[in-house]
Amino acid sequence: MSTFRDLKIWQKAMILVTKIYFKTTNFPKEEIYGLTSQIKTSSISIPSNIAEGYGRKGKKDYLKFLNISMSSLFELQTQIEIAFNLKFLSKNDFDEIFDSTREIERMLSSFIKKIEG
Numbered sequence: 001m002s003t004f005r006d007l008k009i010w011q012k013a014m015i016l017v018t019k020i021y022f023k024t025t026n027f028p029k030e031e032i033y034g035l036t037s038q039i040k041t042s043s044i045s046i047p048s049n050i051a052e053g054y055g056r057k058g059k060k061d062y063l064k065f066l067n068i069s070m071s072s073l074f075e076l077q078t079q080i081e082i083a084f085n086l087k088f089l090s091k092n093d094f095d096e097i098f099d100s101t102r103e104i105e106r107m108l109s110s111f112i113k114k115i116e117g
Contacts, residue, residue, distance in 0.1 A: 004054035009107045013047035013069075016100045020076075023097060027088045035088070039079045045072035046104065059115060066112050073108065077101050 004010050020043040027036045046069050053065025077098065084094040 004051040007050065007054070007111075009104065009111055010047050010050045010054075012100070012104050012107065013050060016097070016104060017043045017047060019097060019100065023089065023093050024083075027083070031088070035079060035083060035086075039076065039083065042072045042076040042079060045069065046076070050108075059117075063112060063115055066108065066115065070105070070108050070112070073101055073105055077105075 020039060024036050024039055031037075049065045049069035049072065053062045053069070056062055056065065080089060080094060080097050080101070083089045084091070089097070
């Protein structure tokens with residue numbers, strides 16, 4: 001593997017960020033600095049920390065950033081559920097995003113276990 005861009009988990013996380021940006025465009029304008037911003041920030045954090053960890057020296061640093069990525073993923077899952085409860089997301093949109101986060105969660109969990117050895 002020559003770059004973090006080759007990691008399937010990073011690729012899936014990048015697709016998720018794109019979905020998030022498209023799905024939040026119709027959120028209420030008063031949420032632009034609230035929930036909308038939080039959702040975008042946590043989604044961006046997932047592939048960003050995977051990439052940053054990849055660039056670090058040593059397994060301990062790599063695992064630290066992968067765990068931050070996992071934390072951001074859980075944060076995102078909570079935030080999209082809030083958005084769904086507030087009817088900012090349709091059931092279909094929520095399900096699509098949540099299913100993507102669960103897939104990434106499983107992949108990230110497996111990847112962390114693999115790195116831990």
